[in-house]
Amino acid sequence: MxxxxxxxxxxxxxxxxxxxxxxxxxxxxxxxxxxxxxxxxxxxxxxxxxxxxxxxxxxxxxxxxxxxxxxxxxxxxxxxxxxxxxxxxxxxxxxxxxxxxxxxxxxxxxxxxxxxxxxxxxxxxxxxxxxxxxxxxxxxxxxxxxxxxxxxxAHASLSLEGRLARWLLMCHDRTDGDELVLTHEFLSMMLGVQRAGVTLAIQNLEGAGRIRAKRRRIEVLDRDRLLALTNGSYGTPEAEYARLIEGG
Missing domain, CATH: 2.60.120.10 (Jelly Rolls)
Incomplete structure (x- = not known):
């Protein structure tokens, strides 16, 4: 029994x-x-x-x-x-x-x-x-x-757009779908800048067709073009995780 x-x-x-x-x-x-x-x-x-x-x-x-x-x-x-x-x-x-x-x-x-x-x-x-x-x-x-x-x-070397692109990719990895619930207040904390800087960075990414900004939301449109802005700051931790945690 x-x-x-x-x-x-x-x-x-x-x-x-x-x-x-x-x-x-x-x-x-x-x-x-x-x-x-x-x-x-x-x-x-x-x-x-x-x-x-x-x-x-x-x-x-x-x-x-x-x-x-x-x-x-x-x-x-x-x-x-x-x-x-x-x-x-x-x-x-x-x-x-x-x-x-x-x-x-x-x-x-x-x-x-x-x-x-x-x-x-x-x-x-x-x-x-x-x-x-x-x-x-x-x-x-x-x-x-x-x-x-x-x-x-990233904070020491990248432009504000590059740092924002990296964080968006990281958030995208951890959610389902392409819409991210992110306020300007939180993004300013993530990036260590004032909200006006966040607004300008979002506008630049949106103008380049990488994202679409909505109220309290950001939709990722083109991961590859976001990745191009990160200058190697995105990908290394993710590769280490795949190798060490999921690769056995």
Missing amino acids: ARSSDRRGGTVALLQQSMSRNRILRALAPEDFARLQPHLEPVSLQLREVVIAPDAPVDELFFPETGMISISTTHDERRIEVGLVGREGLVGAVPVALDCVTTPHVYFVQLSGEAHTIGREAFCAVLGESPALRRLLLRYVHTLIVQITQTAY
Whole structure:
């Protein structure tokens, strides 16, 4: 009877893993997902919600299924985005993987959606049981660090249009369809510029036929022509993710 129950539990876990849209959860070995699955709780991500506050204990990690979460620095009440996590990732991975209780960054919801959350203690307990899970986590942390370094390069080297093109491509990767729900307020934070600069950059991209701007939305029309503006700042983190997470 116990073996039959175990088999049913394993079948349910496999079904739940196959239905997940989070690419980290889908990349796990079935036995590692089965270890995590009893601790995963579904949650809704509300727009602008802070899921990890700066200098506060990281008590929960989040596997986004839909939506996006920004990793931002804060100085003099001004936020500038340095990283982006969507359905490809795990929010809270860096401080937990590096055994840090807190982080100076703020993680907040840029686009509302759904996620699975797990307590830090439960996650670390499973991590201690599985070298394969620890290896996957560290590989993901590497890809996130690469993304953040490419962001620094983009801010230092690209035109405003190029930086905007890169962020639009990253957001496009993490959503379904070609329409992105992005306000000028959020775009100004992403790019570290005033809203007037964002408006001009959007107008330039739209005038060149790369995007179509609507109220609170931007439609991606031509990814290749957006990519041409990024001067190599887009693509490296994505290639590392494909190689290390989904390439085995």
